[in-house]
Amino acid sequence: MSAAHILVVDDxxxxxxxxxEILSEEGYDVDVAGDAGQARASRARQLPDLVxxxxxxxxxxxxxxLREWQGATAEASCPVxxxxxxxxxxTAVEATRLGAFDFVEKPLSLQKLLRTVERALEAGKxxxxxxKLLAASPGVPVGRSRIMQQxxxxxxxxxxxxxxxxxxxxxxxxREAFARFVHDASPRAARPFVTLISSTLRGDGAxxxxxxxxxxxxxxxxxxxxxxAGTLFINELEDLxxxxxxxxxxxxxxxxxxxxxxxxxxxxxxxxxxxxxPGIESRSDDFRRDLLAHLNTLxxxxxxxxxxxxxxxxxxxxxxxxMVDGEGLAFRKFSVAxxxxxxxxxxxxxxxxxxxxxxxxxxxxxGEEIRLEEIERELSAQAPTAEPLVKxxxxxxxxxxxREQFERAYLQQQLLLCNGKVGQLAKRVGxxxxxxxxxxxxxxxxxxxxxxxxx
Numbered sequence: 059m060s061a062a063h064i065l066v067v068d069d070x071x072x073x074x075x076x077x078x079e080i081l082s083e084e085g086y087d088v089d090v091a092g093d094a095g096q097a098r099a100s101r102a103r104q105l106p107d108l109v110x111x112x113x114x115x116x117x118x119x120x121x122x123x124l125r126e127w128q129g130a131t132a133e134a135s136c137p138v139x140x141x142x143x144x145x146x147x148x149t150a151v152e153a154t155r156l157g158a159f160d161f162v163e164k165p166l167s168l169q170k171l172l173r174t175v176e177r178a179l180e181a182g183k184x185x186x187x188x189x190k191l192l193a194a195s196p197g198v199p200v201g202r203s204r205i206m207q208q209x210x211x212x213x214x215x216x217x218x219x220x221x222x223x224x225x226x227x228x229x230x231x232x233r234e235a236f237a238r239f240v241h242d243a244s245p246r247a248a249r250p251f252v253t254l255i256s257s258t259l260r261g262d263g264a265x266x267x268x269x270x271x272x273x274x275x276x277x278x279x280x281x282x283x284x285x286x287a288g289t290l291f292i293n294e295l296e297d298l299x300x301x302x303x304x305x306x307x308x309x310x311x312x313x314x315x316x317x318x319x320x321x322x323x324x325x326x327x328x329x330x331x332x333x334x335x336p337g338i339e340s341r342s343d344d345f346r347r348d349l350l351a352h353l354n355t356l357x358x359x360x361x362x363x364x365x366x367x368x369x370x371x372x373x374x375x376x377x378x379x380x381m382v383d384g385e386g387l388a389f390r391k392f393s394v395a396x397x398x399x400x401x402x403x404x405x406x407x408x409x410x411x412x413x414x415x416x417x418x419x420x421x422x423x424x425g426e427e428i429r430l431e432e433i434e435r436e437l438s439a440q441a442p443t444a445e446p447l448v449k450x451x452x453x454x455x456x457x458x459x460x461r462e463q464f465e466r467a468y469l470q471q472q473l474l475l476c477n478g479k480v481g482q483l484a485k486r487v488g489x490x491x492x493x494x495x496x497x498x499x500x501x502x503x504x505x506x507x508x509x510x511x512x513x
Contacts (some may be wrong), residue, residue, distance in 0.1 A: 142164065313326050404471055419432065
């Protein structure tokens with residue numbers, strides 16, 4: 059389990075330093091801020107699990123900052139403990155009425171501070187868990203990495219726009235879940251969300267699936283009509299047959315369609331969201347560029363899991379919770395060693411592979427803790443015999459991006475062979491260790507939990 063992230067906001071450098079030292083020794087991940095501006099920047103980088111907030115600060119006082127944060131969305135909220143100096147206890151009590159979890163007086167009592175921190179973190183966990191059970195939208199992008207925060211922001215921003223969206227990413231990256239997230243965050247949320255799998259359209263039946271049929275007064279609506287004023291998600295756009303491409307293009311250009319066997323035109327009201335693998339723009343022989351121009355007004359890149367493996371522990375907990383609550387499976391938790399191993403696994407089939415791994419481990423049962431030995435057995439059993447190093451059409455990318463993709467996948471695979479030991483990795487790939495650390499950092503390969511043992 060990853061350490062809880064605590065943000066300490068205080069304009070006194072001595073207090074900031076003391077709290078960071080004490081809380082770090084207790085095993086917490088601690089960030090500090092000397093004023094409201096630094097605190098906002100820290101929250102933008104990583105949403106904390108708890109904030110320790112001083113009341114009196116030079117630019118913006120803690121009460122004003124508390125009001126600002128309490129007005130954030132539920133996803134962006136976290137417990138806040140106020141820190142009050144002499145003569146500000148009444149103000150701190152008022153802060154609890156505004157939503158602060160509690161307050162501690164200065165000079166700080168170490169014992170009381172740690173008790174309050176534990177209680178606040180536990181309350182935050184209960185609140186988040188309750189939110190999962192009540193809202194439980196499987197489409198919400200999970201993770202606190204910069205990549206996932208950016209993706210959440212991009213998806214939320216385009217949700218209110220009716221323009222067509224193209225989600226570009228490898229298979230297994232959760233593109234349909236992200237399409238549902240856009241739908242759920244949009245004004246169309248109460249309307250239908252209908253999925254069309256492109257490869258299921260064949261021959262003359264394509265128009266019937268798209269437009270529906272009408273015969274003898276009997277109407278069988280197609281996917282466009284069933285979506286109504288909601289959202290139609292077209293999965294794996296590149297698999298759309300030529301006849302279906304032609305029919306869909308006509309509908310998008312005219313804004314209407316006619317049921318097979320019918321005569322009255324039906325207006326197109328649905329918003330279209332599509333998914334495609336990287337490089338669809340270069341497949342001019344297989345996919346109509348004029349149709350693509352209608353569908354890619356807004357393009358969002360869905361990253362492969364290997365680019366944000368720091369979120370693997372959060373994803374593991376997310377799917378354990380979902381399967382325990384939704385499928386009635388017995389709860390099991392991943393040991394620290396197991397989590398670290400999976401953080402350094404390349405995930406060729408992305409989030410879908412992670413979800414399937416969690417499901418297998420819960421179905422198989424065992425002790426409450428999932429240990430490293432069990433993970434190794436599963437990965438060995440599932441390892442493909444001829445898995446490509448990089449599951450992406452590198453020829454569709456600019457040279458610099460293609461090189462980075464290859465280097466990232468190459469070093470992640472080599473890390474596995476070296477059991478996560480950077481010292482061994484440096485010898486294996488023939489790089490000086492300092493240069494290797496710099497390369498891993500530039501490629502976004504997280505090595506904070508990798509041992510530097512060269513043995």
